Amino acid sequence: DPGTDQLTLWNTTQNPHVARLVIAAFVGMAPEHKLRVIAPDVGGGFGSKIFIYPEEVVALWASKRVNRPVKWVSDRSEAFLSDAHGRDHVTHAEMAFDGDGRITGLRAKTIANLGAYMSTFSSSVPTYLYGTLLSGQYDIPSIYCEVDAVYTNTVPVDAYRGAGRPEATFVVERLVEVAAREMGIEPAEIRRRNFIKSFPHQTPVIMAYDAGDYLASLKKAVEAADVKGFNKRKRDAARHGKLRGLGFSTYIEACGLAPSQAVGSLGAGVGLWESAEVRVNPTGSVEVLTGSHAHGQGHETTFAQVVSERLGIPIENVSIVHGDTDKVQFGMGTYGSRSGAVGMSAIVKALDKIEAKAKKVAAHMLEAAEGDIEFKDGKFTVAGTDKSAAFGDVALNAYIAHKFTGAELEPGLKETSFYDPTNFTFPAGCHICEVEVDTDTGKTEVVNWTAVDDFGTVINPMIVEGQVHGGIAQGVGQALLEGVVYDKDGQLVTGSLMDYTMPRAHDLPSFKVGTTETKAPSNPLGIKGCGEAGAIAAPAAVINAITDAIGSEHIAMPATAQARPIKLGYVSPQTGPLAAFAEADNFIIANFKEATKNGIKIGGATVPVEVVVKDSQSNPNRAAQVAKDLIVQ
Numbered sequence: 257d258p259g260t261d262q263l264t265l266w267n268t269t270q271n272p273h274v275a276r277l278v279i280a281a282f283v284g285m286a287p288e289h290k291l292r293v294i295a296p297d298v299g300g301g302f303g304s305k306i307f308i309y310p311e312e313v314v315a316l317w318a319s320k321r322v323n324r325p326v327k328w329v330s331d332r333s334e335a336f337l338s339d340a341h342g343r344d345h346v347t348h349a350e351m352a353f354d355g356d357g358r359i360t361g362l363r364a365k366t367i368a369n370l371g372a373y374m375s376t377f378s379s380s381v382p383t384y385l386y387g388t389l390l391s392g393q394y395d396i397p398s399i400y401c402e403v404d405a406v407y408t409n410t411v412p413v414d415a416y417r418g419a420g421r422p423e424a425t426f427v428v429e430r431l432v433e434v435a436a437r438e439m440g441i442e443p444a445e446i447r448r449r450n451f452i453k454s455f456p457h458q459t460p461v462i463m464a465y466d467a468g469d470y471l472a473s474l475k476k477a478v479e480a481a482d483v484k485g486f487n488k489r490k491r492d493a494a495r496h497g498k499l500r501g502l503g504f505s506t507y508i509e510a511c512g513l514a515p516s517q518a519v520g521s522l523g524a525g526v527g528l529w530e531s532a533e534v535r536v537n538p539t540g541s542v543e544v545l546t547g548s549h550a551h552g553q554g555h556e557t558t559f560a561q562v563v564s565e566r567l568g569i570p571i572e573n574v575s576i577v578h579g580d581t582d583k584v585q586f587g588m589g590t591y592g593s594r595s596g597a598v599g600m601s602a603i604v605k606a607l608d609k610i611e612a613k614a615k616k617v618a619a620h621m622l623e624a625a626e627g628d629i630e631f632k633d634g635k636f637t638v639a640g641t642d643k644s645a646a647f648g649d650v651a652l653n654a655y656i657a658h659k660f661t662g663a664e665l666e667p668g669l670k671e672t673s674f675y676d677p678t679n680f681t682f683p684a685g686c687h688i689c690e691v692e693v694d695t696d697t698g699k700t701e702v703v704n705w706t707a708v709d710d711f712g713t714v715i716n717p718m719i720v721e722g723q724v725h726g727g728i729a730q731g732v733g734q735a736l737l738e739g740v741v742y743d744k745d746g747q748l749v750t751g752s753l754m755d756y757t758m759p760r761a762h763d764l765p766s767f768k769v770g771t772t773e774t775k776a777p778s779n780p781l782g783i784k785g786c787g788e789a790g791a792i793a794a795p796a797a798v799i800n801a802i803t804d805a806i807g808s809e810h811i812a813m814p815a816t817a818q819a820r821p822i823k824l825g826y827v828s829p830q831t832g833p834l835a836a837f838a839e840a841d842n843f844i845i846a847n848f849k850e851a852t853k854n855g856i857k858i859g860g861a862t863v864p865v866e867v868v869v870k871d872s873q874s875n876p877n878r879a880a881q882v883a884k885d886l887i888v889q
Contacts, residue, residue, distance in 0.1 A: 261661025262290045268298040270305045270549050271589020276581050278308050284317050295579040297665020301551040301863040302417035304339050305374045306591050336751040342354050344369040345423050351431040357441050357681035359450050361398040368405045370574035372410035378414045380680035385420025391459035392428040393448040393506050395469045399460045409746040421672030429505045443504045465682050472772045473708045477686040480768050481706035498692040501805025505687045505797035511785040512597030512681035519666040529676035531587050532602035536669040538649030538655040543575045547587010548599030554719040566607050593785030601779040602675035611669035620659040680777040684757020689797035693805045706768045712776040720786045721769050733759035735798035739814045802813050
């Protein structure tokens, strides 16, 4: 706008105020009060829309240069080459147990890819959001974690739904599952023995868990998944040539990001509080301006529910305003499952102030002492009498100001709050995945899924269930299908949805979803957060189920059909070199040859290994593959 010298950026961002701050303060495109950022309901974000992308700044610059509106839209292939990627860890980990199956220690060494350039949260995701969650739900006395972050040729790697927590859960839950198998303990039982049972609990890796009941979610999930009937289903599947496996994942996450002092101690340039402004109009309708941002989570519904129930007014009388820096004073946005625990808590704190002031107005109206005024179900009453005033009447009187003087009370009914949490919140739960693996093709089908989560207070069960469904779908995609691939020259070869496999409806069963509840003591609503849980729990559950089905632990993600044995061969002869064969791909046989080049130990003796390439289908693109533990068997 050349008349005001103001720039307006319409942007698909999860945090419009932070975008304005960075572009104004560090890029210098315009003073902060001359830059307006509008982020409408932009669809999914999942972490990828937290960051400041160069094109956002370039569009502003170009508009200023040519004095015309400028629009830039990324196409899909550009997005694959520029939008932040997620995960990409290589981890070597060990877990120690005593003779009773109780964990005594964990040691993890991780190499984390940062991509070619540093991104916004890229250094904290594989460190503070990963290493600090390696205790899982377990009482582990000693934990050592070492992370080396490396720059590579890839797209920058940063926060993606779960951000560090899925990686930590995968490490812990795979180790626990392998230990259960090696020690001959049922997967549920080894978890029961090691669960944290008293709270608050200080882990060896910074986090202090404040509340939870992990046994309750495990018990409910085991019953809902009919774990007792699994062996019968496994036998039935075998009669049809299928291998059936069961995988557990008892996850925990730290979310509700976050105490400002905590992130400040790590070098963050901002605090992670949240703001809210509640405006009560003279007619009693309410506008809520929130610094949180909605991109598919249903904030307009859930936030309005909280206000409606608190003030006793119809939900249609409540409007939620977000995503516009000219309307909302300042906010830190939405990520890390913080909208309920932090954003809604700010609204509740503002509502506390609204109620307190409205009681003062009602006291003047009803000619009573302020301390005698009670508020319930949208009505102010004088204790012990039948005198009352409706919320709408009190709102009107706050503005016409006939019942009090300006010296006694300031007119109007509008309050703000900035809420800074005192701790992270710690959602937790148990997901159980059941799969069938086709022995001819290696294709995995997820046949049953049970999820029982503790999200603290649940405001809207339907929205929470939808969040869980979406998270599981993304986690299953990571475990079975999704993987960015670069060729030997560094060229991205999965640069479109024709090449990069996304999960679809037919890849998933109907989910059995349930909840347990322990309230979070760190916020007024007791909310823990639900947005990332499915994506955190799912990858470990899927891989635990596949490895249970095929009897091999050597499976990496994505566990495509090509990554598993297709047709197993035999072990012979009893004397001399050990020979075995199977049909699979070249990559795995090369790794197998390397792993067994010095032979394998059987009964204390080292036996040389001969790998026999067998291709019954005369397909030159297939080669032998034998997993090391299958030879031992």
